[in-house]
Amino acid sequence: MRKMFWICLFLLLAGVIIGESLNPPLDDDVLGLIVFKADLIDPDGKLASWNEDDESPCKWKGVWCNPRSNRVSDLVLDGFGLSGKMGRGLMQLKFLSKLSLARNNLTGSIGVNLAQLTNLRVIDLSENSLSGPVRNDFFEQCGSLRSISLASNKFSGQVPDSLVSCSALGYLNLSSNQFSGVLPSGVWSFNGLRFLDVSDNLFEGEIPKDIEGLYNLREIKLRKNQFTGQVPDEIGVCALLRSVDFSENSFSGSLPSSLQKLSLCNELNFHSNLFTGEITEWIGELGSLQTVDLSKNMFSGAVPNAIGNIQSLQVLNISNNRFTGSLPASIMNCQNIQVLDASQNSLTGFLPTWVFQLGLQAALFSGNKLTGSINGAFTSSINISHQNLQVIDISHNELSGEIPSDIGRFSSLRFLNMSTNSLTGEIPNTVGKLKALDSLDLSVNWLNGSIPVQIGGATSLKHLILSQNSLFGNIPSSIATCSFLTSLILSRNSLSGQLPVAMAKLADLEYVDLSFNKLTGTLPKPLANLGHLVTFNVSHNQLQGELPGGVFFNTISPSSVAGNPTLCGAAANKSCPAVLPKPIVLNPNSTGSDPDSVPQILGHKKVILSISALIAIGAAAVIVVGIIFITVLNLRVRSTMSRSAASVPLSGGDFSSSPGTDTNSGKLVMFSGEPDFSTGAHALLNKDCELGRGGFGAVYRTVLGDGRSVAIKKLTVSSLVKSQEDFEREVRKLGKIHHQNLVALEGYYWTPSLQLLIYEYVSGGNLYKHLHEHEDGNRSSLTWNERFNIILGIAKSLAHLHHLNIIHYNLKSSNILMDGLGEPKVADFGLARLLPMLDRYVLSSKIQSALGYMAPEFACKTVKITEKCDVYGFGVLVLEIVTGRRPVEYMEDDVVILCDMVRGALEEGRVDECVDERLQGKFPAEEAIPVVKLGLFCTSQVPSNRPDMAEVVNILGLIKCPSESQEESEL
Known part of the structure; x- marks a missing residue:
């Protein structure tokens, strides 16, 4: 095959040089297509039928021939999954009239001058990955071309002026590229042009006034460019226009009244520009309009009454402007309207009573100055079918009254937002009938009563926002049937009672805010199983007991649980009391003969002592004895050490x-x-x-x-x-x-x-020096991969030690040595096993040198020291390695604890502060952030909540992404 390719290429080049005076040994079309195929990659085998031994290509897949000449006329390979480049073989197809290679993965520039194919009528190279500027001579001999599409590629630079040679064009699509500069002026006078789409590029400049030549134009799309200036009055000459899309540019001025001449136009889209002025009655002349989008401009004045004349209207979007007054009742005549968006204006008056009588799919009036009760609008449509209505947004107005129970009749409703008004009364039970409801927002009103149990009937709910009302009562357990719920925002009410355990069934929960209520009881332990939580705010309630376990609740911000005086756990900065048996009360009638009774007489009354009191008395005695013992031991140690130092051989x-x-x-x-x-x-x-x-x-x-x-x-x-x-x-x-x-x-x-x-x-020094010191005074810069490998190496060593039941006790960065290959080696392991008399006194003397690494249980005599102490120290090491900061840093008027700093920064979204500034832009966030969270998980205040080191090694293996590109970016 490869040998045949070189033979074909040689013959092709020879044919180009010598001409066509000699008959080639192979059919020209076979030869050209085989050479073209040699530059392509065909992963799906779509071109398997292309065989160089065939006498004719007319039966090949994607190839069509003229039945008279038996020469290739059409090459259509759309969606074949081809990659590679467009090769010179195409130039051999002298009778080609249609070339369509759309929806493939072709790359590189257009390396051939297709315009030299004088019979070519259609070129479609859309939806590939072709790039670079279009060569200047590409359009020089394009008089035969009728259709060009280069859409959805990566072309850049200016469009060559030679495009004006394509004067017979009827279809030109350059959209979704990176073209820049000004369109060649001749384009605006192509009198045969029916379709012009240059949207989603970087074109600039103004539309020239002399565009009368475009009188055959049916569609013009200039969306998402940098065009400026006014829409010329001459646009009215293009009377055949069906679609006008000038959106997302910087056009200014008022819309020309000549637009009323576009009687066949069904779409006017001018959103996201700088248009000003009023929309006058001329718009009523456009009787064929189906879509009008004037949003995100600076139009002012009243909405014209003539809108009602456009009976074909389906979408009216006038949002984000400066319209005033009331919406005209004439819109009732637009019986085909489906979307009415008048949000973010200065409209006044009542919510129109006719709005729900139109069979709308979406009614949006948010961010206006509407007043009065909402009952009229809902009750006036009581006999109207509401099967179409999916979106109601009347938020951020001054509406009042109660939410009518008729809301339950809108059975197709998916989005209901009545927030930030002055609504009163209770939430109607009928919301449970809204089976399709996706989002319910009634926040910032004056609603009272309880959350209806029937809310569980809205089984499609994803977002429930009822914050800043006067709701009271319990959170209903029926909420568990809303299994798709991701946001539960009930803050700033007067809700009471316990959190329902059933909340733990909401596996998709991400955002929970129950703050500033009167909730009591303990947080259900099963909440720890919610694996998608991002925020969980229960601050300023009356909750008590221990926080749930798990990764999330061990790294939650203290502010999320603040204001609950009896809540305990790591995030609450309050240790939970040890679980002790119930106090044993001494029998007051005991005679003292019972060995289990220890009565004390004060005056003539017996004092009742609990086990807690006895423990306190015993602890005091132990402390006194301990002080005496430590003093004697310290003097003895110093004496012996001085003698041993003098006797060293x-x-x-x-x-x-x-x-x-x-x-x-x-x-x-x-x-x-x-x-x-x-x-x-x-x-x-x-x-x-x-x-x-x-x-x-x-x-x-x-x-x-x-x-x-x-x-x-x-x-x-x-x-x-x-x-x-x-x-x-x-x-x-x-x-x-x-x-x-x-x-x-x-x-x-x-x-x-x-x-x-x-x-x-070990010759490479210790990790502390690599992170914080250097000979020239600057810290050395470890790459992300080096840091990750150090963390992984430390984790593996600790997992190995713990497997052998050995606790390190003294983990810190100065005890991590680096060999010549950058591998970490943990030192000083197991030394505590050499000292049979090792106790808290000895360990406490190490705290100063390992400040910030020591687990909190070292300070508690009654808690057993386990391998979880090493896990805590490892977690601090992880944060030290990732951030490049010391575990404890002393400022002029503050002390910064690394664990607390990182936990707060992560909770507040300040991710950059969680990673060493020397790594900014040179680390994969999908690895760094999980590693930081793992470090915080390991530094949980509660030992049982920390993972085992074997689990840590597995987690690191899951975090690491084997990306060679990342490694290259760090070199």
Whole structure:
């Protein structure tokens, strides 16, 4: 096949050079189409019938031939799913009259001069991805062309002036491209032109006044460009016009009265321009009009009474103007009208009583100055069928009265907005009959009574907005039958009672606002299962108890639950009380012989003590004893440490690999190979070799005799290590832990007064320096992918440790080391297992060095320390890595806690503040935002609400999008 292609191409080029004096060995049309096909990609095999061995292409799919000449006349490949480019093979089709390649995926520019095909009448290249400017000579020999469509591509630049050569054009469609500049002036004088569409481009300039040549024009569409100036009076000469669309430009001035001559016109669309002036009675002369759209201009004055003369009118949109007065009653004569939009004007008077008698589909009067009761409009149409009416919007007026129960007769109603008026009374039960209702907004009125139980009958509801009324009573459980509900806004009423548990069945809920009511009780726990929530505001109620669990409620803004004094949980900034048995009251009649009774006599009365009181007394006693113990222990630790520092061995001979214990020489064990410390022992007290200091000890770099570097941690809490046997057992366990994201423990050294841990040396420094410091004073800039990989590596290492029942305890960015390949390695893991006497006193001494990373349960003696403490520290690390900010930052007059800052910024939509400013524009939001939310999830105040690290690894795997383009954008 490929060989045949090159043969065909050679013959084609030869034919172009030599001419047609010689008969080619293949049919010209076969040759041209095969070469054309070679430039295309045909994923669906639509061109499978195109075989170069055929003598004629006339039976090929998409190909039509003239029966007399047997030459190709039409090539129609619309919607074939083809991609690739338009090749030179087309130039061989000398008798081609119609070329239609619409609705494909062709790319590149038009690389051939189709105008040289002198028999070509129709070119349709619409709905592809062709781009670039149209070549200047494209239209030079286009006298035969009758129809050109380049619509819905990516063409740019100016339209070549050679277009004026196409004077016989009847159809020109350049819409939905990126053409700019001024249209060639000759276009406005094409007297054969019937259809002109240049909409959705960047054309500018004015319409010339001498457009009389367009007297055959049926449709003119200039929508969404940058045209300016006035509509010329001469437009009336184009008496055959059926459709005029000048919308979304910058036309100004008043509409010319000559438009009344367009008696055949059925569409006038001038919306979104700068037109001014009044619409006078001339509009009544346009008896064929079906659509009139004058919206979003600056028209003023009264709506002309002559509108009623247009009995064919179906759509009248005069919204967003400056019309005044009342709508003329003559509109009742427009018996075919379906949409009447008069919103956002300055109309006055009552809501027209005839408005619902017209069989409308949509009636929109919002944002006017209408007054009076709405009952008249509804009751006057009591005998009229309302099967068509789908939209009623009378919001933002000054209407009053009650909502009539007749509203239930509008069975097709999908949108009902009566908000921001002065309506009174109760919400009628008949709203439950509106089975098709999608949105109900009655907010900002004076409605009272309760929310009707029948609301559950509106089973299609997606948006229920009843805020800022005087509603009272319970939220009905029947709301659960509105299973499509996404917005529930009931704020600023007097609703009371508990939230119905049935709300948890509304799986699509996104926006909930129940603030400023009198709701009581606890929030139903099943609400945690609502997976699409974006906001949930229950502030300023009387709710109590614990917030529901789950990702959303653990990251909700405190402002969303404020004003509920007895509500507790992470977002409420109030810890929930521990679950304790009911108080046991001592028997007042006890004689004291019962061992379970502890009566105390004060005067002649016995004091009744609960378990809570006993616990309080016991806790006080423990605190007193603890203070004494800590004081003694602290003095002993300092004394022992000073003696051990003075007795550190300085010569290589002091180290021994002997299995025995020698208090003078110590015991050195390496887990692999025989060590040689002959050149490194001095480094233990050499400050120049110190790498850093942490809560458990100082770390030094030492070079072994074989040239290999190791890191040695000298434990500063050695006095707490009482048993060599226990110490060695735990160290050997740690030495067996291997993971690519953990710093390997290679050996240890033991004496009763000194313990050393020997680790692999990691050369890349720690994560803290990468995020916050740099040698030249500037912080290094980690890319998003590097940050994500660091987070993932830390997560995997912690998941591995937790699988082995090891808690890190001291997680922070300075304990995350970076190797030469940018991989994170977690250090200092498992050290707490080496210290049998480790308690809250020792751990509390680490808090200063790990400030901001410590889980809140460290401050509570009664809460068990679990692996969830590591999850909390990991969550803080995630936020530190993504934001590039420290966990705690001290300002002149404030202290910024990273978790709180990010949670508030995310809740208020300030996403940019959640990501390091050095990454702006260089990170995928679809990854960064879920990672931030995961970090907040991990920092839940309640340990049981935090995920396991294995779950975290899985979540990160789901978040990561394997996009090579993103990686390239960061290079």
